[in-house]
Amino acid sequence: MAEGANELEGRNALITGAGSGIGREAALLMAGAGARVIVCDVDEAGGTETVSRVGAAGGEADFVHADVSKANDIKNAVEFAKSHGGLHVMFNNAGIFPDDDGSPPDTTEEVWDLVMNVNLKGVFLGCKYGIPAMIEAGGGSIINTASFVAVVGAATSQIAYTASKGGVLAMTREIAVEYARQGIRANALCPGPVNTPLLEEFLRDPEKKARRLIHIPMGRLAEASEIARAALYLASPSSSYVTGTTFMVDGGITAAYVTPE
Numbered sequence: 001m002a003e004g005a006n007e008l009e010g011r012n013a014l015i016t017g018a019g020s021g022i023g024r025e026a027a028l029l030m031a032g033a034g035a036r037v038i039v040c041d042v043d044e045a046g047g048t049e050t051v052s053r054v055g056a057a058g059g060e061a062d063f064v065h066a067d068v069s070k071a072n073d074i075k076n077a078v079e080f081a082k083s084h085g086g087l088h089v090m091f092n093n094a095g096i097f098p099d100d101d102g103s104p105p106d107t108t109e110e111v112w113d114l115v116m117n118v119n120l121k122g123v124f125l126g127c128k129y130g131i132p133a134m135i136e137a138g139g140g141s142i143i144n145t146a147s148f149v150a151v152v153g154a155a156t157s158q159i160a161y162t163a164s165k166g167g168v169l170a171m172t173r174e175i176a177v178e179y180a181r182q183g184i185r186a187n188a189l190c191p192g193p194v195n196t197p198l199l200e201e202f203l204r205d206p207e208k209k210a211r212r213l214i215h216i217p218m219g220r221l222a223e224a225s226e227i228a229r230a231a232l233y234l235a236s237p238s239s240s241y242v243t244g245t246t247f248m249v250d251g252g253i254t255a256a257y258v259t260p261e
Helices: 021-032 044-056 071-083 109-137 159-182 197-202 206-213 224-235
Strands: 012-016 036-041 060-065 089-092 140-145 184-191 246-249
Touching: 012 021, 012 071, 012 109, 021 036, 021 044, 021 060, 021 089, 021 224, 036 044, 036 071, 044 060, 060 071, 071 109, 089 109, 089 224, 109 140, 109 159, 109 184, 140 159, 140 224, 159 184, 184 224, 224 246
Parallel strands: 012 036, 012 089, 036 060, 089 140, 140 184, 184 246
Antiparallel strands: none
16 A cells, blocks of 8 residues: 555545445545545445455554434544544545436436435535534645536536536535635545446446447546545645645546547
């Protein structure tokens, strides 16, 4: 676990959605950089597995069950970090992408509310409880997972997801500006499509997959570890003058007009 070795030594990193995918990879990388990782997820089996993998690699991690849409769950997770040395990195990563999220006329109010509660309210709650803890610890880094869809539109509509990620992006900018002189950096990590179980299921249809891949200049999905490396950079002192950014890790999607054949 040499990558980013010791850059996060003596710091605590709380990662939501760390039971799989980007969150798990980030937990492994941040622990490898010396952080004590608080693994948060509603999936107890997945979260426990992440803790085991971190331990097997020589790192330190604890699992705290947390539904990010529940204020008390996030508050308890932050309190756990505070009681074990403080909170220095808050990676608000948890998110959902329901199958029945589509165009505005086709998306139910229930789906809209569910997506907003997890993807947007969950990030808000992480910041609500994380910011005071970070100020108490002398500052830190907030990383909020938005998406490339926060800055571009698509005819293959996913209106609730897109709107939630746009909200995360706007909220992150405001937090970055408000707390910059209190030692807190905040950045919106904006991945392109990532090869995770969540998206793999969605793109099982070859036609759906082909329609999306054609718009990616690199011609492939990202791997979760590639997004996690960006999160590690934003968490570390290497990005000490980076705040308020729309941090694109999208394989060139948002730069493209016509892609290679």
